[in-house]
Amino acid sequence: QQAEIILIFLLCYSLSVAPTIEVDVKLIEGLVVKAGSTIALPAKMTGIPLPTAKWMTDGKEIPSEGRYHIQTAESTTTLSIPECQRADTGEYLLTVSNPAGSKTVALHVTVLDLPGPPIGPINILEVTPDYMMIQWRAPKDDGGTPIISYVVEKKDVKKPVPGLIEGLEYRIRIRATNKVGDSEPRELPQTVLAKDILVPPEVVVDVSCRDSVTVRAGQIISLITRVKGRPDPEITWTKDARALSRDKRTEVNNNYPLCELVINDAIRSDYGKYAIVAKNSSGQAQATILVNVLDTPGACQNLKVAYVTKKSCMVSWENPEDNGGTEITQYIIECQATVMGKPQPDIKWTKDESAEEMKKGPRLQIESGADFSKLLLTGARRTDSGKYIVTASNNAGTCSAHAKVVVLDRPGPIRDLKVSVPEDDGGCDIYNYIIEKCETKRGVWSVHSNAVITNKAKITRLIEGNEYMFRVRAENKMGPGPAVQSDAIVAGTQFSVPGAPDAPEVTKIAREEMTVQWSEPEKDGGKPITGYLLEKTEEHAVRWTPVNKDPIPATRFTVTGLLPLHDYQYRVKAVNEIGIGSPSKASRAITAKDAVEPPAPPTNLKVLDSTKSSVTLGWTKPVSDGGAPIIGYVVEMRAQGTAKKGDDGWKRCNVAAQLITCEFTVTSLDENLVYEFRVSAQNQVGMSLPCNLEGAVIPREILGEEEIELYFILRVTDNFFRLQYCAFTLKSILCLLLCCNSALSAHTE
16 A cells, blocks of 8 residues: 555644732722721732642741731632731732743731820920929820821819818829721829919010110100919019009000000100019019100200400300200301391301302301301311301492301311321320230220320230230210221231131032031231131030041141031131131031932833733832932823823822832723823932833734644554654744654655
8 A cells, every 4th residue: 555644733722921910909009997897808810831829928928827817719819817906007019920920919008006106205284273384295106097186184183172272183194086096095193282383473575675765756656565473473563673663654464475565655754764573473574675766956055155355255065964865966056147238238158268259058057147157067077167258249339247156076086006196186285105015816995195295105914925006086075086996906916816707508418428618718917828627516515526646738628527417517717827716606506427319320221021901010228328228219100192291191090008119900990992001219308200111002913923733644554653752943843844844755765
């Protein structure tokens, strides 16, 4: 018989499909249950071959024993926790896997329970016979829901006996309450006696009238103070150590703690020293306020005219008894001339040799009548001294008269401190010069000599190395003139130590080092600055410690060896040949810690798996965490063509729980929409920039590569023999067919 070889292909599709997980959307958003109930986390898993399930929490696998029950049957798995507790709150990870891959989903569970007891100690802030003020801290555990109130309880520790004066003693305890119920109480260890607390009075003057109060006549005087004390003190106001008389203009308002004295329509006699006295059973306190009322000065006294001649006279007077509350700035002198003639003459006023008629101005007024002409010059100055001429003229002729005016004043200031004669002697001879000195560190001026008659003086009895200032004024019979003051100078040398630089600044911060920078002082003391001494101190510490032994030549220095998380301040001193200058002001306190910033964006965002209703994304950690640990990731999606006006369309996917893994499954997708995805990392500072998925995604099923089971069967006469079994891919079929074709051709031959 002719042998025949028949090749029969039996094709059997064996699909290898990566696993997927389907859970209720409510579980993805987070499960919230009450303590004592049963937690049930069901999930449906698919894949070829059928995947295996593994539950984990806190990085450990959950065994099906004790309080945990895991039921896995074919394509479903359920984790149950009966009689759950507050400690069961957390994130549970379900991982399913088969040879084609694995899939993980995170489910967050919150167990609500009674809050923990408030944190002690319970502080008693205030106690009176009627009430007490107590303070505590919120409990460490709020039971899963915000604290909505606290329950404060008290109980008597003694039975009150009628007729006794002593108060009752109480015990206090507090409970925290949320919507689940009340917590265990936190009790005050000691009893509290209900009695009044005595506090001595304290009077504080308002900043608006702390030093003194100055008003004009007719205005309102308002003296504001704040008074404390228990019981409320009795308030008494005095003026110049006498009880304040009450009238219609005076009001006293005691609205504790605010106590105010108001005097309406102030008059000059209201000026003086006012005092408020607060007194209760614990003691008394007082405060004083100086009040000045400004008004016009009184009339000048003892007006006298002397040395009267045909051409001049001397007018003198004394200051008024009341200057109106402030120094007198000027005097007004009126000079009136009698004028006669017919017809009525024209009047003209001139000064000195000038032929120009004097015109009215801000300080000059000229008034003329039928028989007089008056020139009024206000604010008399030394430059107003001179010869004033009045000229009357009519058709019959011309007549003139003049008056010589001398304005006396204190001499002008010294031109310089060598000493030169003043430019203006004040209208009379200078008697002498007054020299004063001041040691700068004391700030007190003292008279060195008041009988210097020349314009030169030698200052003795100075302490070498001390810094002094000097001032000189000239004196005539009208009194001493204004002083001219020298710069500060060190006795014994024309050079000094440098001035203080400005407060240094910290320009770079790390856990164990800081870079400090400062600027040169304005004054180098006359000698070049050779270096700087830098000092540091911890905030609120008393002592300053040197950073360097030798002077630093630059204005920048890196301080090392710092304690992490400690606060430091710095100051700097300049050094020259004379010595070490004063320290600068302290810098602001800086904490030694590494700079923290938001992390870098995640990388390698890609699609790991896809179904018609879900997409699984995976990514890698950021290359930089910004100096703080990554606390989670935020996954966002956007469906193309659904964004509203004014909204970019991005929505957060993991809204209920913090995502700590680098994989997430986005569920409840529409297979007819095109989606974009992005993921951001987060640390304690904030969010990173997002990492966007390259290209849009359409939800659809992804199948594994098909395999074909191929059987070779050789037919010889009427018997069939199976020679070999192999598994091939579709790409291998073409090569196999070509080989078989060659084999059949050879057999035929």
